[in-house]
Amino acid sequence: MNTDKLSDRQRKILQFIGEFTDANGYPPTVRDIGHDVGISSTSVVSYNLKKLVKEGFLEREDKVSRGLRLSDEYREFQVRFSPPEGLRFVPMLGRITAGELLEVPAGDITLADEDDIIEVPEDMIGGMTDDVFALRVDGTSMVDAMVNDGDVVVLRRQQTARNGEMVAVLLKDRGETTLKYFYREGKQVRLQPANPFMDPIYVDADNVEIQGRVLAVLRTLL
Amino acid sequence: MNTDKLSDRQRKILQFIGEFTDANGYPPTVRDIGHDVGISSTSVVSYNLKKLVKEGFLEREDKVSRGLRLSDEYREFQVRFSPPEGLRFVPMLGRITAGELLEVPAGDITLADEDDIIEVPEDMIGGMTDDVFALRVDGTSMVDAMVNDGDVVVLRRQQTARNGEMVAVLLKDRGETTLKYFYREGKQVRLQPANPFMDPIYVDADNVEIQGRVLAVLRTLL
DNA sequence: CCAATCTCCGCACAGGTGTTCGATAGAATT
DNA sequence: AATTCTATCGAACACCTGTGCGGAGATTGG
Numbered sequence: 001m002n003t004d005k006l007s008d009r010q011r012k013i014l015q016f017i018g019e020f021t022d023a024n025g026y027p028p029t030v031r032d033i034g035h036d037v038g039i040s041s042t043s044v045v046s047y048n049l050k051k052l053v054k055e056g057f058l059e060r061e062d063k064v065s066r067g068l069r070l071s072d073e074y075r076e077f078q079v080r081f082s083p084p085e086g087l088r089f090v091p092m093l094g095r096i097t098a099g100e101l102l103e104v105p106a107g108d109i110t111l112a113d114e115d116d117i118i119e120v121p122e123d124m125i126g127g128m129t130d131d132v133f134a135l136r137v138d139g140t141s142m143v144d145a146m147v148n149d150g151d152v153v154v155l156r157r158q159q160t161a162r163n164g165e166m167v168a169v170l171l172k173d174r175g176e177t178t179l180k181y182f183y184r185e186g187k188q189v190r191l192q193p194a195n196p197f198m199d200p201i202y203v204d205a206d207n208v209e210i211q212g213r214v215l216a217v218l219r220t221l222l
Numbered sequence: 223m224n225t226d227k228l229s230d231r232q233r234k235i236l237q238f239i240g241e242f243t244d245a246n247g248y249p250p251t252v253r254d255i256g257h258d259v260g261i262s263s264t265s266v267v268s269y270n271l272k273k274l275v276k277e278g279f280l281e282r283e284d285k286v287s288r289g290l291r292l293s294d295e296y297r298e299f300q301v302r303f304s305p306p307e308g309l310r311f312v313p314m315l316g317r318i319t320a321g322e323l324l325e326v327p328a329g330d331i332t333l334a335d336e337d338d339i340i341e342v343p344e345d346m347i348g349g350m351t352d353d354v355f356a357l358r359v360d361g362t363s364m365v366d367a368m369v370n371d372g373d374v375v376v377l378r379r380q381q382t383a384r385n386g387e388m389v390a391v392l393l394k395d396r397g398e399t400t401l402k403y404f405y406r407e408g409k410q411v412r413l414q415p416a417n418p419f420m421d422p423i424y425v426d427a428d429n430v431e432i433q434g435r436v437l438a439v440l441r442t443l444l
Numbered sequence: 445c446c447a448a449t450c451t452c453c454g455c456a457c458a459g460g461t462g463t464t465c466g467a468t469a470g471a472a473t474t
Numbered sequence: 475a476a477t478t479c480t481a482t483c484g485a486a487c488a489c490c491t492g493t494g495c496g497g498a499g500a501t502t503g504g
Contacts, residue, residue, distance in 0.1 A: 025249070087343065121309065121342065121343065269482080
């Protein structure tokens with residue numbers, strides 16, 4: 001399913017039908033559609049609706065007023081980009097290994113079709129909405145962060161952090177990334193492991209580069 | 223909200239509107255309703271619809287064909303405890319501390335109104351539906367299970383486990399509960415810490431009592 | 445370059461659809 | 475017993491609504 005074969009008008013029609021139905025609880029009439037999309041003739045709307053039915057985006061009951069609904073396929077196609085209430089879709093953008101450079105994505109972080117997507121309850125990431133992505137942890141090198149092989153780390157891309165937040169930091173001199181609690185202490189930075197039995201490390205502030213803030217760690221034992 | 227004040231006919235109308243809309247994607251006409259409920263005159267249907275609007279069960283757009291929908295209150299009254307698609311509500315039943323006995327709830331595990339409830343994506347708990355509950359981890363005594371203070375452990379109550387599953391086990395002689403990977407080895411049981419740098423412990427099979435299986439560990443850094 | 449197809453328009457029409465009205469009969473009220 | 479209220483019916487009406495038709499401009503393919 002993909003909307004490439006459709007004209008702009010047809011895409012607009014589909015969207016309008018969805019919004020109208022959600023807003024009112026019943027679908028629009030041919031004339032409602034025409035008015036919204038900017039079509040003066042009802043026959044033209046009819047014409048485009050037939051197309052949409054033919055392409056499988058729409059289902060329609062002949063001669064029944066408001067007798068149309070978005071097809072299940074199209075609904076599903078839509079849903080990918082608009083999760084249900086309380087859920088948020090987070091793109092899974094790759095893997096991390098401590099001891100190697102973290103691949104922090106550069107451009108816009110969006111849900112593309114090809115992405116792996118994980119579902120995260122909204123309140124688990126504190127309502128964060130932009131620049132949120134997930135990485136799967138590769139290997140056991142992050143045990144001191146209490147993060148295990150296979151865990152999923154949900155991050156928000158940001159360059160600064162407040163004391164006490166857990167961040168992904170790059171240690172420039174070692175060319176190495178770790179997950180630690182961040183504390184600024186004068187010219188130094190204290191990086192505190194999550195594991196309370198392990199000792200912090202102190203590094204020069206110039207030597208650390210914050211890659212992102214850790215919002216959550218998810219471990220699924222299947 | 224309750225349907226006591228309604229006549230049988232009106233209840234039937236409400237139900238029909240819901241079913242029709244679900245089935246077709248658009249609401250029925252006045253005549254559709256009349257036909258289903260057994261009313262010959264459209265005016266009588268109109269009459270009863272007005273009543274339903276007045277009582278708050280229905281919302282209606284005047285003079286608009288099929289311009290009706292069940293009110294939010296009535297819909298809620300219908301669905302009450304069902305979480306949104308893809309989410310599952312899991313009751314948070316207490317706290318665990320390694321080194322102490324795990325409070326495994328005894329009776330039915332249901333969503334009571336007073337419970338703390340956390341939201342978990344369905345596929346994160348592998349579609350498990352019964353006997354699932356959550357506990358908050360108290361203290362740092364479970365570091366060897368890679369579980370930190372404040373983490374949330376999602377469990378399914380069960381008495382048996384397959385090899386390789388992570389379980390909450392009671393060590394009877396010590397009167398102590400831990401989270402470990404479970405491996406049956408003859409008359410012994412090998413309990414393997416999640417932390418790959420820690421050694422397993424071997425105990426007599428009679429000495430372990432499985433309390434539940436760990437489905438997921440959730441850590442939120444707020 | 446011409447024919448075929450696509451996309452659009454306005455208009456007219458038939459049937460769908462909500463509303464209104466007058467009437468009836470039983471129940472509740474006075 | 476008279477009156478009012480409730481619930482129903484059938485019929486008529488006006489407007490809503492989807493469809494069909496003839497035509498026009500744009501685009502495409504040979």
